[in-house]
Amino acid sequence: MLAYITRRLVYGLVTLLALSMIVFMLLQLSGGGPLDRLRLNPRMQPVIQQLTEQWGLDQPIWKQYVTWLSHYVRPSEFSLHNALPIIAIGAAAAATVAIGKFMKAHWKGALILVVWIVAMYVTFTNLTIKFDWGTSFQGAGDVWDLVFSRVGATFRLGFTALFLALVIGIPLGIYQAIRQYSFFDQLGTTGAFIAFSTPIFIVGVGLQLIFALYFEKWTGVKLFYVAGMNSPGYSDMTFWQKLGDTLQHLVLPAVSIALISLAGYSRFQRASMLEVLHSDYLRTAKAKGLPRSRIIIKHALRNALIPVVTLISLDIAFMIGGAIITETIFGWPGVGRLYIAAIGTVDYPVIMAIVMIIGIGIVIMNVVADILYGVMDPRVRYE
Amino acid sequence: MSKGKFITDAEEPSESIALGESEGIAVEPITQWDLFWTRLRRHRLAMIASGVLVLLVLVVLAAPMMQSAGWIDSPVERLVDDGGRTLRNIAPRLNDGTINSLPPGGEPVDASATALLFGSDDLGRGVFTRVIYGGRASLTVGFVTGFIVALLGTIIGSIAGYYPGAVDQSLMRFTDLVLGLPLLPVAIVVGRILPEMSFLPSWIKQGPMGIALLLGFLSWGGLARIVRAEFLSLREKEFVEAARAAGASDRRIIFRHALPNAMSPIIVQTTLTVGIAIVIEAALSFLGFGVPPPTPTWGAMAAEGGRLAVRGFWWELFFSASALVITVLSINFLGDGLRDALDPTQTIERK
Amino acid sequence: MSEPLLVVDDLRTYFSTEEGIVRAVDGISFTMEPGQRLGVVGESGSGKSVTALSVMGLIEPPAGEIVTGRILFKGQNLLELDEDQMQEVRGGQIAMIFQDPMTALNPVYTIGDQLMETILLHQDVSRSEAREIAIQAIEDVQIPNASQRMMDYPHQYSGGMRQRIMIAMGLSCNPDLLIADEPTTALDVTTQAQIMDLMLQLAEDRGTAVMLITHDLGVVAGFCDDVHVMYAGGIVESGSIDDIYYNPQHPYTWGLLGSMTRLDDAQRKRLHSVRGAPPSVIDLPKGCRFRPRCDFATEICGEVLPALRDVGNPGQRAACHHAEELDLKSMTAGEETQEPAVSEGASS
Secondary structure: OHHHHHHHHHHHHHHHHHHHHHHHHHHHHOOOOOOHHHHOOHHHHHHHHHHHHHHOOOOOHHHHHHHHHHHHOOEEEEEEOOHHHHHHHHHHHHHHHHHHHHOOHHHHHHHHHHHHHHHHHHHHHOEEEEEOOOEOOOOOOEHHHHHHHHHHHHHHHHHHHHHHHHHHHHHHHHHHHHOOOOHHHHHHHHHHHHHHHOOHHHHHHHHHHHHHHHHHHHHOOOOOOOOOOOOOOHHHOOHHHHHHHHHHHHHHHHHHHHHHHHHHHHHHHHHHHHHHHOOHHHHHHHHOOOOHHHHHHHHHHHHHHHHHHHHHHHHHHOHHHHOHHHHHHOOOOOHHHHHHHHHHOOOHHHHHHHHHHHHHHHHHHHHHHHHHHHHHOOOOOOO | OHHHHHHHHHHOOOHHHOHHHHHHHOOOOOOHHHHHHHHHHHOHHHHHHHHHHHHHHHHHHOHHHHHHOOOOOOOOOOOOOOOOOOOOOOOOOOOOOOOOOOOOOOOOOOOOOOOOOOOEOOOOOEHHHHHHHHHHHHHHHHHHHHHHHHHHHHHHHHHHHHOOOHHHHHHHHHHHHHHHOOHHHHHHHHHHHHHHOOOOOHHHHHOHHHHHHHHHHHOOHHHHHHHHHHHHHHHHOHHHHHHHHOOOOHHHHHHHHHHHHOHHHHHHHHHHHHHHHHHHHHHHHHHOOOOOOOOOOHHHHHHHHHHHHHOOOOHHHHHHHHHHHHHHHHHHHHHHHHHHHHOOOOOOOOO | OOOOOEEEEEEEEEEEEOOEEEEEEEEEEEEEOOOOEEEEEOOOOOOHHHHHHHHHOOOOOOOEEEEEEEEEEOOEEHHHOOHHHHHHHEOOOEEEEOOOOOOOOOOOOOHHHHHHHHHHHHOOOOHHHHHHHHHHHHHHOOOOOHHHHOOOOHHHOOHHHHHHHHHHHHHOOOOOEEEEEOOOOOOOHHHHHHHHHHHHHHHHHHOOEEEEEEOOHHHHHHHOOEEEEEEOOEEEEEEEHHHHHHOOOOHHHHHHHHOOOOOOOOOOOOOOOOOOOOOOOOOOOOOOOOHHHOOOOOHHHHOOOOOOEEOOOOOOEEOOOOOOOOOHHHOOOOOOOOOOOOHHHOOO
16 A cells, blocks of 8 residues: 555656646747836846846756745745644554554544544644745745745635535435435436536626625625635634624625535436445345434435545645636635736746646645545555 | 436436346337437436537627627727717716616617617627627637537547557656646646747637647547547456457457547546536636737626626626626537437546 | 234225336235245236235335235234334344345344344343354354354345345244345245255244245245145135145146246156236236136136135135136147247246
């Protein structure tokens, strides 16, 4: 299994290298150099000089790429505040693997997952690390700081949407499968098809117009805000006001993302549940005399959730890149909107940094999806 | 869509009644094609969807003729003047004097009867005409991307699936690499710099073809994987073994035996790709990195219409968005119908 | 004579499909005594599996429905029980073993889990007692290292081993009736006999009656006391093994026997096959259902559906208008007719 994961990570690294090269070269193809816009501003002259030297912009493209890459992977700051808890967690992980032989697969899986999450949390709270991703050509400051100041907003939006989609979509799909061909099932299927076929920007703009703009115009009640993440006076609010304000900003963009992925989850869950419901082992469970509820919960769900769990990890992988359009529509201060702004001004370091974050996220979550699949399905063998 | 799936359902819970075998008493030669048609016709939504799509293609193809016949106007011609004062029509009296967006049915002097069926945008251009011409862009992107994906996916997938070992390995690594590229972010970068690539011919830089080529080259990976898997399983099948034993050449086996059997996933996947390409092109245009103006596209019209709708002028957004949703919905329904008709046993789609 | 274990009376189970109503089981009646070994033989689609599923209460509406009939199990009509009561019967008093052991076990739970689940469900025992019973059950089906193998997942077992587990599971609660639906069809030939022997031995030890569903008359001959031959949703002949084998009364039974290889046959003759294919159970022919394939059909066969009646030896019954006139046992199937045999019609 370790060999398998290592191999997947190596493939992932190759993909990331290719991705960075492709995007780097593409950016070079655009007319004019990266600093052309800065040149219009005479005060920027020293900055241009410094950037040209630092990034070797007067060098051939491949040299520029190597310069960029060596900066990108080099930590500019690194300090571990407290190594003890990390070592402790590491020992716990090792112990889990060691005693894993004597546990049932799903308990082992759950334990590994918990240890993994705790380890990540402890590591991140005890670690300061920073990479030299350069300075924005548009004068927006250090790229690492810039990008990571936006990640929280994107995750807030993304996980809210994912939560909504899962909480509604999965039970919906299960219910549709159990009541296959009922009116409700047909309704759900048609609804999912329509949601699936509606581009996200139409959903977003539609929700924004109706619930944020027209609703206020017609009723005079401010239900949701058109854009942004918080109102200006946010820091002075009481807890309940803060919560209300947050929701008033968050609901519409989250719902527009959730609507479409909800359709996907319900379809996927329905199909996977139907396959299980028609399986021989479910007939065995019925022939044993198990009550219907136990059959569904213990025998059907456990199997039907396996493919969905991998879908969730892939969804998390695309979270940063997936909110680009929604963030743009709702003026959400996340990574996606930063990306569009950087694209508009061809701000190389920012574009490269975000593309790479998206790529790294996909590689890691793909491996996580594989591991989860193996944990949930005892038949899976890693070669 | 329930009807088409019913067969599948009847087979599963009670396979012991073995409908298939008991039909054998009157064996009529039913070709696969007949079977496919019968099943597809039962899928009512897919039939409606194909009707809509045929109509759309006809209208879009006939757009220049309709324009020269005077039924619709030019997609970039202004029916309403900038200042809203003179020229050949009555400027609408709107509360915001700077905007010349006419509501549906508003009638300018001197233009064709259909000119303002869907109203006009803020530059005074007829939305009806622009929706039709926007369909040209969307369908071009959809079909060209679909064609590239079908071609590349089938060729690369079948070669990888037919020649195991080094060829398969290297092709699949390459496929994984392409699949690993995040589609929208990369497409945005290319869409942004495409018009600035001076070395490209203008039909790639300015029209929908550039976007179509871009999307095609980015999205064949999924189909290649499916075709490869299909070929791998076909390799083991008796009829391919038999053909090989009979001395058939590789090319003959691929084209006469393996490929026809891999046809249904290719058709279904390509149909779905057409829908996805149309959505992504619209998203790129919406963000401003798609087909450059003044060529009308549904995505760009939706973006522009959204800004107008804020001020209460809802029609450009409504009609462009409706056209987009109806088109994509039709393609997806058709894809669903094709899947049911081509492979009724398939109940779940993975990866 | 004691109360019969199972009485099936005029059972009709229909399925509705797009093409029409499928009369999978169309008016069958039979009785089983405690401890009896009954074979139910027929081609695919003859309704034998649907009969079993009807008894188990596993016919699921809306696709399938038991239209009429009574299924009396120990005097109680199973069709009148509610779902809770039926769950008590299923697995506890009537157990069932399915055809394909490769897919019949849930892949994500261990063998021990799945065995203990049945035991805990039907017996009032603690978890550790259930564990003991499960280990004993695995040992009974001759799988070595039982307590170790409890922790294995189904995919770690071979097909034959999994069918042994299914048998262990079926018998773990000492049911009164075990229904085995083609239990060895999916296994290779050497394993088949072992599994059959094991299953029947264990059933005999426990006094469990066995209903063995198969398309293979040979298997029935080796393991059963009595046989029902089913054709197109109805029983066409029933009797003891010897009656059926040496004194068949129905042309279909006779045809099936002719299509078997028999080691006790002195003369080596050509294998016969029943010509044609079974009728669609949607469009049943008028009159006798076997008529289109029967060599002896007359006018009446096209008019009246023959009822099952006593003919031949005592206790033997057949549904043929001409059972008395035909002296089937002295004829050899395959030599009577000149028509070339159609191969696919025989046992499937």
